Amino acid sequence: MAGGDAVRADLEQVFRTAWPRVVAVATRVVGDRHRAEDVAQEVFLSFARSSVPAGEAAGWLAVAAAHTALNHLRADRRRATREEAADRPDPTTPDVADDVVTRDERRRVRAALGRLPRRQAVALVLRHSGLSYAEVAAALDLSPGSVGTTVRRAESALREELTRHAPNH
């Protein structure tokens, strides 16, 4: 019955539960809701034919979302110049954060994220997407104690990256 590329039976159940969080993780990385949904679709397509145990699905999806989104950033960097010209305006209502952090700053954040060690970047994004320390630890196979250390280093490195590449500094 279940072939090698069979679609898993619990796909929709898992999807409906995990979709918002997978999009949230991807959005933290790519900084754009539409592109984040593309990333999330890609992640669930892989998940659909995987045999990840149901109990580990949430962690697997979150980590896969972070990695896939970070991979997109890397691809972006290669075509950064073109993207600059064609950057899609954010269709959502501007909020306070948008006023403070301009689109240019958002681009610098993405570049900085892309330069962080991968594990740090993933831990950072997962924690800031609402995963608890225990969830991040389980997803990345770390001890909860070292999650704090990894996230702290990532935040410190992010600040340095953003300072170093800040305009007019």
Add this chain to the structure above:
Amino acid sequence: MRRTTERRPTGRRTTERHPSEGTLRRLVDEPAGVADADRAHVAGCPACLAGLAAAQRDAAAAAAALTAGAPGGADAGTDAAWHRLSAAVAAGRPRPAAAPRRRWTLRRPLVAGLGVAVVLAGGGVAAAGDWLQVFRTEQVAPVTVTQADLVALPDLTAYGDVEVLEEPDVHGVPDAAAAEAATGLAVPQVAELPRGVTGEPSYQAGGRVSAVFTFSAERAAQAAAAVGEQLPPPPPGLDGGRFRLTAGPGVAAVWPSANGVPALVVARAVAPTGESSGVPFATARDYLLSLPGIPEDLAAQLRGFGGTGTTLPLPVPAGLATSEPADVDGVPATVLTSRDGLVAGVVWVEDGVVTAVAGSLGADEVLAVARGLDG
């Protein structure tokens, strides 16, 4: 400044060691995860308090940087996203070889409904070896479901093992006589073809399909956990309980059309029956209906079938098709019509045999064919 080795008025011992940067970081947003002794130390240690403040600043800056461009609290558009994923998953699958529309009208609802139906339908009693017949299809009844409900119907593989004992092996046969020889079922003869349907049909025959489902409490608990739900405790004896579903053999006559969608299909098959290895069936049904994931109104609809064990629920996607009752020579039947009006079908059950007539036709045309069948 206090020494870190002293006892606090609370009686809690502090620690001499400065907690790690990681511990300070966790104090920022998950202090409950930090040991009391570490918290007590930090509260009285200027160096650690300074480290904590720095961690708070960096965390806030990172949060602002990462959430820029991320609309907070917006609806994640789950339904639309699910449709997009479903389409992508389907596109990656090998296409079914034959008659996609017919599969949609008949096969897909049946596939979705059969597994559930066997456990849902209540307890008739007829001993068959160590198996107890608990379900025998005598009629079908439409159950209106939304697209979301249809896919939300619990796939039994999430709740246990499904072992296919017999595959139907559907294959073409040269003529009606060969189809009957292969299956023991006479192919109903169409008295008069509807306008626009011409030529000779091709014949398909398929053997019996049977599958055994073994309920696993552990698997069901995992499925529930995956959606953040707690599994209701299974009733005694259900864990490891076995249910057997049997359907077929079946035959079909298919009139092709220029666009590949069958102009007309007349199909007949031995209707599904379900058996249990002795688990009280009403118990199993009620338990299944209580599992997380079944939409409440759908469950209520299905409970309405309880007791008789002879009604096969036929899920009809609310957005795609309509259903209405009809009769074929005095036998109650269900007419399904696609909302675009392009496809219609009629299904009925008589003497344990289910017959369907469907095609790129109107409802009145399929009914006319059904009422004119010979045999």
